[in-house]
Amino acid sequence: MKPWSRFVVVWTSLLMLGGPVLAQEGYLLLHRDLNFAVERSVQKNPSPELHTAIRPYRADQVQQVMEDYSIPHFQKSFLFRNRFANNNPESGEPTTDFQWRLYPLFSLAGGYQAEPRSEVLNESSLGAGFQGSYRKKLFLNLNVQSFQATFPDFVQNQNAVRSSVSGGGYAYGTENGVHFKNNSGYVAYQPNSTFDFQLGYGRHFWGDGYRSLLLSDVAHNYGYGRISTNFWKIRYVNLFTNLQDVRFSGGDPSRFVDKYGTLHYLSYKATNWLTIGLFETVMWQGSDTLVDRGFDINYLNPVIFFRPVEFSTGSADNSLIGLNLKARVSPQIQFYGQVILDEFLLAEFRARTGWWGNKQGAQLGMKYFDALGVEGLVWQGEFNTVRPFTYTHGSIEQNYAHYNQPLAHPMGANFNEVLSFLTYQKEEVTVEARFQLAQGGLSDTINQGDDLYLSNITRNREYGHETGQGTAYDVLTLGLRWGYLIYAPTNLRLEADFTWRNQLLGTSRTNHYIVSLGIRTALWNRYTDF
Numbered sequence: 001m002k003p004w005s006r007f008v009v010v011w012t013s014l015l016m017l018g019g020p021v022l023a024q025e026g027y028l029l030l031h032r033d034l035n036f037a038v039e040r041s042v043q044k045n046p047s048p049e050l051h052t053a054i055r056p057y058r059a060d061q062v063q064q065v066m067e068d069y070s071i072p073h074f075q076k077s078f079l080f081r082n083r084f085a086n087n088n089p090e091s092g093e094p095t096t097d098f099q100w101r102l103y104p105l106f107s108l109a110g111g112y113q114a115e116p117r118s119e120v121l122n123e124s125s126l127g128a129g130f131q132g133s134y135r136k137k138l139f140l141n142l143n144v145q146s147f148q149a150t151f152p153d154f155v156q157n158q159n160a161v162r163s164s165v166s167g168g169g170y171a172y173g174t175e176n177g178v179h180f181k182n183n184s185g186y187v188a189y190q191p192n193s194t195f196d197f198q199l200g201y202g203r204h205f206w207g208d209g210y211r212s213l214l215l216s217d218v219a220h221n222y223g224y225g226r227i228s229t230n231f232w233k234i235r236y237v238n239l240f241t242n243l244q245d246v247r248f249s250g251g252d253p254s255r256f257v258d259k260y261g262t263l264h265y266l267s268y269k270a271t272n273w274l275t276i277g278l279f280e281t282v283m284w285q286g287s288d289t290l291v292d293r294g295f296d297i298n299y300l301n302p303v304i305f306f307r308p309v310e311f312s313t314g315s316a317d318n319s320l321i322g323l324n325l326k327a328r329v330s331p332q333i334q335f336y337g338q339v340i341l342d343e344f345l346l347a348e349f350r351a352r353t354g355w356w357g358n359k360q361g362a363q364l365g366m367k368y369f370d371a372l373g374v375e376g377l378v379w380q381g382e383f384n385t386v387r388p389f390t391y392t393h394g395s396i397e398q399n400y401a402h403y404n405q406p407l408a409h410p411m412g413a414n415f416n417e418v419l420s421f422l423t424y425q426k427e428e429v430t431v432e433a434r435f436q437l438a439q440g441g442l443s444d445t446i447n448q449g450d451d452l453y454l455s456n457i458t459r460n461r462e463y464g465h466e467t468g469q470g471t472a473y474d475v476l477t478l479g480l481r482w483g484y485l486i487y488a489p490t491n492l493r494l495e496a497d498f499t500w501r502n503q504l505l506g507t508s509r510t511n512h513y514i515v516s517l518g519i520r521t522a523l524w525n526r527y528t529d530f
Contacts, residue, residue: 025099026131026139026188027056027198030205030217031491032525033430033483036423040378041065043369044331049193051235051267053277053324054228055205055217058196060136100132103490105145109518111497113152115511122177123149123518129490142185143523150177152514154501155528162404163246167524169220169403170251182524184221198226203524204239206265206279207324208336209382210419211409213361214279214322215239215263218527219405227302233269238262238302242295243283243402247453258286259397262299267324277324279340284317285397318342318398320391332370338363340408342390342400354465356449356456361386361413371422380421388414388441388449388465392456399452406452410530414450414467415440419529428485436477436529441470442505474504477529490521499528 028034035055042052042065050061105127113119127145147168151159159171159178171178186200201223206215223242228235241261249255263281270276286294322340329335342359349358365382390413391400400407411417417438424431441448447458448470459465479499486492501512 025059025133025136026141027186028059028062029491029523030056030203030525031522032210033425033485033493034488034491036378037425038062038065039367040369040376040425043328043334043367046272046328048233048269049230049235051269051275051277053206053208053267053275053326054235054237054265058190060190060193097135098132100130101489103129103131103521105129105143105490105521105523107147107518107520107522109495109516109520111514111516111518114513114515116153119150119153121150121152121514121516123147123520125149125520127521129521131489137190139186139188139190141187144183145181145521145523147180147182148174148177149180152501152512152528154503154510154512158530163249163251164220164403164405166405166410166527166530167218167220170246170249172251182221184523194230196228196230198224198228200224200226206277207338207363208326208334209338209363209365209384210380210421211363211382211384211417213338213340213363213384213386213408214265214324215281216406216408216410217525218410219401219407220403222402235267237265237267239265240295240300245285245397246403247396257397258294259402260284260286260295260299264302273328275326275328277326279322279324280320281400282317282319283393283398283400285395316394318393318395318400320400332368334367334369336363336365336367340386340390342392353463355463356389356459356461356465359387359390359392359413361390361409374424376425378421378423378425380419380423382417382419384409384415384417384419385467386411386413386415387467388469389456389459390449391452392449392454394455394457396453396455401452404453410527411438411440412450412452414448414469416467430481430483430485432479432481432483434477434479434481434529436475438475438530439468439473441468441472444471446470471506472504473506475530476502479529486519491523492519492521494519495522 038057039052042050045065047065050065107123107125109123111121113121125145125147129143132140159165163171165171165180168182169180171180184202186198186202188196188198190196202221203217204215205212205217225240227238243259243261245257245259261281261283266278268276282299284296320340320342322338324338326336340361343357344360348355363384368379371377371379386409391408393399406412415438420435422433441450443451443454446460447454481497484494496517499514503510
C-alpha cells in the first residue's frame with residue numbers, strides 16, 4: 001500500500017471512531033458551491049442578520065436561514081459519519097460542552113493538457129485538520145496541508161512570475177511541477193449574536209459577485225484579527241491584517257517583508273430589497289530605510305472612515321474606498337455592483353483627459369435564481385472593469401497585494417471582463433457551465449498600469465491613459481464542471497472539469513484544452529480564469 005493510501009485509511013478510521021462530532025460550526029468555508037447554496041436560501045427568505053456580501057458566513061446565522069442546516073446534508077453524508085456521537089436522542093444536539101472533529105485533508109487528481117503541448121497534469125496533497133467548539137461560543141479550527149502539483153502552461157507561467165501558486169503559498173520548484181503549502185486556521189469567540197471576535201490565518205471575501213473589487217479570496221492566506229458587530233439592520237467588520245511581500249526572498253520566510261492593512265466594511269440593509277455596503281482600507285509597509293513602523297496603532301481606530309487619521313499622521317500610505325450594492329428585486333432576481341476608488345479627482349474625471357490618477361473600478365452583475373422555473377438552476381452574469389494603476393502605489397510595498405497576488409481581482413488592473421455562469425445544484429450534485437471574456441493590456445518597456453508590483457511613479461506620462469493600453473490581450477474561456485459533495489464540513493468532493501482557453505497576446509494566439517478528474521478536500525476556491 002502506498003503512503004498516501006495508508007494515510008487515508010488511518011484517518012478514516014480515526015474519524016469513524018472519534019469523539020463527539022459537531023455539525024459545521026464557527027464559520028463556513030469560502031468555497032463557491034457551499035456559499036451559493038446559502039445565497040439561494042437567503043434570496044427566497046431574506047435574513048435580517050445574514051449579510052451575503054460578508055464572507056465567510058457565520059454558521060449559526062446560516063442555520064437560521066436553512067431549515068435542515070444542510071449545504072446540502074451536513075450530517076447525512078455517507079462517508080466519515082460518526083456512529084458513536086453522544087447526542088440527545090430527542091433534539092439531536094450533543095450532550096457535551098466540548099465538541100470536536102479530527103479529519104484528513106487530501107487530494108488526488110489527474111488531468112491532461114492537449115494543447116499547446118501535450119502534458120499530463122496531476123495534483124496530490126496530504127494534511128490534517130481539527131475543528132472544535134466549547135459551548136457554541138468558543139471555536140477553534142486548524143488545517144495543515146502540503147501539495148505537489150503540475151499545472152497547465154498558462155497557470156504555471158503565472159506561478160513562475162509571481163513565485164507563488166494562485167491562492168496558495170510560495171511555489172518551490174521540483175522535478176515534476178511545484179511544491180506548496182496551504183495552512184489555515186482561526187480561534188473565534190462569539191459571546192452573543194451581536195459581537196464576534198476572531199484571530200486567524202486565512203482569507204475573506206467582501207461582495208456579492210463572482211469577483212470582488214474590494215476584497216477577494218484570490219490571494220494566499222494571511223494573518224488577521226477581526227471584530228464583527230451585528231445590530232439592527234447593520235453589520236460592521238473591522239479587519240486588521242499582516243501581509244507579506246515575498247519578492248527577492250528565494251522562498252526563505254525570514255526574508256519575507258511585512259506589510260499591514262486595516263480594512264472596514266459597513267453593511268446596511270436599508271430595506272427588504274436593498275443592501276448598501278461601504279468599504280475602506282489603508283495599506284502601509286512595516287519598515288523602510290528610516291523607521292521600523294510595525295503595526296501602526298493609529299489604524300486601530302475602529303470608526304469608519306479613517307482617511308483623516310491617515311492625513312493626520314502625515315503619511316503617504318495607500319488608501320482605497322468603495323461601495324457595494326445589492327438589490328433583491330424579486331424572490332428570483334438580484335442585481336449587484338461595486339465601485340472602488342483608489343484616487344479620484346472629479347475635475348479630471350469630467351475633463352476625460354485620461355489622467356493617470358483617476359484610478360477606479362466598477363462591477364455590475366445579475367443573478368437569476370431558479371431560472372426558467374427550474375429549482376436549483378441559477379444564471380449569473382457579471383461585468384468588471386478596472387482602470388490602469390488602480391491598487392498600485394509609489395512604494396511597491398504598499399500596493400493592494402499579498403504574496404505577489406492581488407487582494408482584489410486576479411488580473412490586477414487595466415482590463416474589462418464579462419463573465420457568465422449557468423449553475424445547477426441538487427443536493428450533493430453541482431453542474432456548472434462558465435464563460436469568460438477578458439480584454440486588457442500588459443506592460444512592455446513602459447509601465448502601463450496593469451502590474452500591481454510596478455511603482456506608479458514609473459509611468460511615462462500624466463495623461464492619455466485608457467483601459468486596455470499596452471500590449472493588448474484577449475482571453476476567452478469556456479468550461480464545464482461537475483462536482484459531487486461527499487462530506488460538507490471539509491468540502492470533500494469528487495470533481496470533473498473541462499476547460500477551453502483561447503488567448504490572443506499581441507499577434508500570437510494560443511489554445512488550451514484541459515480535462516481533469518479528482519477527489520479533494522476543497523478548503524479554498526481555485527481561480528485559473530485570468
